[in-house]
Amino acid sequence: MKLTTLAEHREYLHEIVRLKLWFLHSYLLRHPGETFREALRERVDIYRKTIFNPGLLNPTAEEIDFQAPGWQALETALEVCFRAAGNDVARFEHEGFELLRDAIDARAARDWIDVSFIDGYQCGSLRYEYGKLEKDTVDVHIANARRPGSMFEEPEYLGHCFLELMRAAEWKFGCRRFRVFSWLNSSSKWLTYFPAEFAADRGPAMTDIRWHYGFWGQFIDAxxxxxxxxxxxxxxxGIMPYATRESFCSFAAMRQHLRNRFQLMD
Structure with a gap:
């Protein structure tokens, strides 16, 4: 599978921002108690795709500067656009995007060559994070390290990633289980990698949509x-095709499942 071109990447940025503007409009009409700026900053990640993001694709909280004069001016213009559009979502999506286009295009080349989305991933397409949950539990983050291919192309690949993650989390932190919070928890392809307890223990669909890939990652292909x-x-x-859900799994059950389903041994 071929690598993307700059033109293709720019088109992706345009399409994802248009989708987020569409969502932002409908969301704010349903939640009049939330301010425009709150929703723009917390529900979608448009800022990170503009020239006003001085850092990498996923800047740290300290690097984000919503107070930058240029971004402040853009926020104001977008809010004026939203108020003028009223109930006309198509108008807001179109006019809002035109306000953003130059700021997106100015960063497109830098965004295209940015591979920092996979930085810190210790186990292929998986990254563990310790300290946010109970002492015996590690958090799992997912990113497609096989881009432009798919992490599902070779059935055993993700199984090996999970075995590596469990070994590391067990040795470093004494963990005995992991948590996954992602839209992937509603994907049948993803669920084949887990024992029955993982699917059974999934929490309810999360309707409080936030800006990050745990929700919006489903709009990016391999x-x-x-x-x-x-x-x-x-x-x-009006709803995302894959609901974001939380679930937990014990290392013991996961190892047994990978052994039975994929003949993978730790």
């Missing part, structure tokens, strides 16, 4: 481009 099919579902139904 090559890192826009996932048109999932976006069409979202627009047609």
């Amino acid at each position: 090559r890192g481009l826009f996932h048109h099919k999932n976006a069409e579902f979202f627009r047609a139904n």
Whole structure:
């Protein structure tokens, strides 16, 4: 599978920002108690895709500067646009995007060559994070380290990633289970990697949509481009095709499942 071109990546940025503007409009009409700026900063990640993001693709909280004069001016213009559009979501999506276009295009080349999305991933397409949960539990983060291919192409690949993660978390922290908080927990392809307890213990669908990939990652395909099919579902139904859910799994049950399903040994 071929790498993306700059033109393709720019088109992805345009499409994902348009989708987020569409969502932002409908969300704010349903939640009049939330300010425009709160929703723009916390529900979508448009800021990170503009020239006003001075850092990498996923800047730290300390690097984000929502008070930068240029970004402040853009926020103001977008809010004026939102108020003028009223109930016309298509108008806000179109006019809002035109306000953002130059700021997105100015960063597109830098965004295209940025591979920092996989920084810190210790186990292929998986990263463990310790300290946020109970002492015996490690948090699992997911990113496609096989881009432009898919992390699902070779059935055993993710199984090996999980075995490596469990070994490291057990040795370093004494962990005995992991947590996954992601839209992938609603994907049948993803769930084949887990024992029955993982699917059974999934929490309810999270409707409090936030800016991060735990929700919005489903609109990026294996090559890192826009996932048109999932976006069409979202627009047609008003809900994301894959609900973000939380679940936990013990290392023992996971190892047994990987052994039985994929013949993978730790």
